[in-house]
Amino acid sequence: MRQGRYPFIIGFLAIPVVLYAVFVIGPYVQAFQIALTKWNGYKAPEYVGLKNFRDLFEDEAFTSALWHHLWILITLPLATLVIALFFSFLLNVGGGAGKSGTMRGVRFSGFYKVIFFLPQVLAVAILGVLFQAVYRPNESGMLNGLLAKVGVAPVQFLNDPKLALWSIIGVVVWQGVGFYVVLFSAGMSSIPKDVFEAAAIDGAGRFTLFFRVTLPLLWDTLQVGWIYLGIAAFDMFAIVQVLSVDQGGPDNSTTVVALEIYRQVFRYSELGYASAMGVVLFFMTLTFAALTLRVTRRERIEF
Amino acid sequence: MKTNAETTSTDLPALPADAQPVRKGAASGPGGGKPAAKVASGVFSGLSHVALAVWALLVIVPIVWTFVAAFKTNAEIFGDAWTLPASWHFDAWGRAWSDANIGRYLLNSVFVVTISTFLTMLLGAMAAYVLARYEFRGSKLIYFMFVSGMMFPVFLALVPLFKVVQNLHVHNTYQGLILVYVAYSLPFTVFFLTAFFRTLPTSVAEAAFIDGAGHMRTFFQIMMPMARPGLVSITIFNVIGQWNQYLLPIIIVPADQDKWVLPQAIATISTSAGYRQDWPALMAALSMAIIPVIIVYIIFQRQIQAGLTAGAVK
Numbered sequence: 001m002r003q004g005r006y007p008f009i010i011g012f013l014a015i016p017v018v019l020y021a022v023f024v025i026g027p028y029v030q031a032f033q034i035a036l037t038k039w040n041g042y043k044a045p046e047y048v049g050l051k052n053f054r055d056l057f058e059d060e061a062f063t064s065a066l067w068h069h070l071w072i073l074i075t076l077p078l079a080t081l082v083i084a085l086f087f088s089f090l091l092n093v094g095g096g097a098g099k100s101g102t103m104r105g106v107r108f109s110g111f112y113k114v115i116f117f118l119p120q121v122l123a124v125a126i127l128g129v130l131f132q133a134v135y136r137p138n139e140s141g142m143l144n145g146l147l148a149k150v151g152v153a154p155v156q157f158l159n160d161p162k163l164a165l166w167s168i169i170g171v172v173v174w175q176g177v178g179f180y181v182v183l184f185s186a187g188m189s190s191i192p193k194d195v196f197e198a199a200a201i202d203g204a205g206r207f208t209l210f211f212r213v214t215l216p217l218l219w220d221t222l223q224v225g226w227i228y229l230g231i232a233a234f235d236m237f238a239i240v241q242v243l244s245v246d247q248g249g250p251d252n253s254t255t256v257v258a259l260e261i262y263r264q265v266f267r268y269s270e271l272g273y274a275s276a277m278g279v280v281l282f283f284m285t286l287t288f289a290a291l292t293l294r295v296t297r298r299e300r301i302e303f
Numbered sequence: 304m305k306t307n308a309e310t311t312s313t314d315l316p317a318l319p320a321d322a323q324p325v326r327k328g329a330a331s332g333p334g335g336g337k338p339a340a341k342v343a344s345g346v347f348s349g350l351s352h353v354a355l356a357v358w359a360l361l362v363i364v365p366i367v368w369t370f371v372a373a374f375k376t377n378a379e380i381f382g383d384a385w386t387l388p389a390s391w392h393f394d395a396w397g398r399a400w401s402d403a404n405i406g407r408y409l410l411n412s413v414f415v416v417t418i419s420t421f422l423t424m425l426l427g428a429m430a431a432y433v434l435a436r437y438e439f440r441g442s443k444l445i446y447f448m449f450v451s452g453m454m455f456p457v458f459l460a461l462v463p464l465f466k467v468v469q470n471l472h473v474h475n476t477y478q479g480l481i482l483v484y485v486a487y488s489l490p491f492t493v494f495f496l497t498a499f500f501r502t503l504p505t506s507v508a509e510a511a512f513i514d515g516a517g518h519m520r521t522f523f524q525i526m527m528p529m530a531r532p533g534l535v536s537i538t539i540f541n542v543i544g545q546w547n548q549y550l551l552p553i554i555i556v557p558a559d560q561d562k563w564v565l566p567q568a569i570a571t572i573s574t575s576a577g578y579r580q581d582w583p584a585l586m587a588a589l590s591m592a593i594i595p596v597i598i599v600y601i602i603f604q605r606q607i608q609a610g611l612t613a614g615a616v617k
Contacts, residue, residue, distance in 0.1 A: 145384030
């Protein structure tokens with residue numbers, strides 16, 4: 001089996017590695033270099049050192065985008081994880097013990113999981129268009145249509161700068177919950193049933209069962225979920241671009257770094273400046289992942 | 304919710320699961336021997352169903368509403384959101400199909416995703432197999448290079464990627480889109496499949512070698528079939544990820560409308576000033592983008608849920 005080992009290895013790796021280097025690694029590395037230039041994409045790039053980075057923090061659209069990421073980073077994972085944990089607990093443990101003695105979910109839990117997960121398979125861009133109809137500012141909108149029936153004045157979900165970002169985060173939560181329900185369900189089902197039964201025999205109520213038994217044993221999965229949502233919180237491009245009024249509006253109240261990057265490239269041809277934003281985004285993502293891993297590190301419970 | 308703190312009974316699991324629905328909660332959690340606990344449990348179970356049903360409605364209603372709106376007239380769409388169309392018009396579906404070219408975009412998406420997923424799986428499995436099963440100098444470096452791609456935000460690469468695509472003259476071509484889809488799907492594919500190939504027993508491959516099978520033959524005829532469960536999960540992951548792509552198509556095939564893929568087309572149709580004020584057609588277009596996905600989802604929901612959450616669970 002030694003024969004032809006290296007030709008085989010090279011033959012199998014060559015195409016994927018070249019493809020990956022050209023389209024992924026190369027661009028990532030170059031981005032750091034371009035970030036130090038002023039470049040419109042046609043003339044030769046002109047090196048300006050760290051000027052782009054200094055300009056960034058005086059750029060109002062960019063700084064408000066940074067603030068939005070902070071808010072999203074706090075609210076998106078929190079809302080999604082809390083709702084998902086609640087539902088997955090109901091679906092997996094809330095139904096009590098079945099014939100064979102295993103803990104099980106409430107009735108129709110399989111059906112609920114299918115429905116909840118559904119938004120996950122729909123493209124975010126398509127959800128953006130769908131939620132334009134949900135949020136329309138008069139009675140023709142699904143939400144305002146309901147509010148009109150109970151006599152509440154229409155809410156400007158996407159036009160009110162104070163509300164717009166929350167409305168958009170709402171869509172992302174709406175979409176994400178099902179995924180985490182399924183994820184946590186998988187985590188919960190890997191917890192041995194006798195752990196629950198032992199706790200139940202010792203007189204644990206549902207609250208204790210949830211906070212003292214399920215949650216600690218689910219810690220790893222929860223951490224994964226938090227990281228996924230945190231990384232999602234640094235993106236949000238498609239939903240903001242498609243759903244928000246005037247792409248990031250009103251008055252930049254929903255803009256995000258990714259959208260600013262896109263705008264700088266395709267609207268103003270400020271390629272160097274856009275790359276500088278990309279570098280900042282990169283360090284934000286990295287810091288987030290590193291912090292999360294550090295903060296959530298605790299002894300693993302083996303079972 | 305409060306009530307469940309009172310469930311203190313210590314009896315063994317009581318009612319069979321298919322007892323009456325109302326009573327079913329009594330079997331919940333801790334058991335439910337005492338009547339008070341049974342009632343509390345029943346209330347809990349009832350509330351659970353309310354909460355679950357409300358969320359299920361929240362998910363389904365906007366989607367169903369969109370289907371219904373596709374049968375309305377423009378005026379009806381701008382009226383009360385919660386009335387059904389006075390008469391059901393099918394013509395918006397026809398306009399969405401022919402004027403807005405939804406059929407074309409659907410086919411484009413199918414075409415691009417089929418080829419790029421196939422290539423992703425082939426190239427990803429090849430790379431992962433070599434990285435998992437062969438020791439050679441630089442293998443760790445290459446593995447790390449692939450895996451690091453999972454951590455970077457795509458937006459960092461946006462400018463140079465755009466330039467690379469232009470310089471290779473694949474801007475506004477299917478080839479460009481497919482190559483980029485494959486390249487950006489490789490990190491997770493390689494990461495996942497490397498872990499998967501490592502778990503497969505070595506003895507089978509060794510036996511194949513002894514029987515005279517070459518490296519290629521061992522890979523395609525022995526290892527690939529053995530890796531099927533992993534391959535299926537990650538194929539689904541890639542199909543859905545690529546099918547739903549929005550950013551990559553809008554930077555790689557922005558100009559050539561004939562090559563647009565579905566999410567890009569729908570978003571553009573919707574933003575382009577209300578699509579000639581033809582809202583029913585937009586709703587029909589949206590429905591046509593959603594319906595096939597829902598059908599496929601319902602058929603394969605188990606595999607899809609497993610595929611999308613693969614890699615997140617150990």
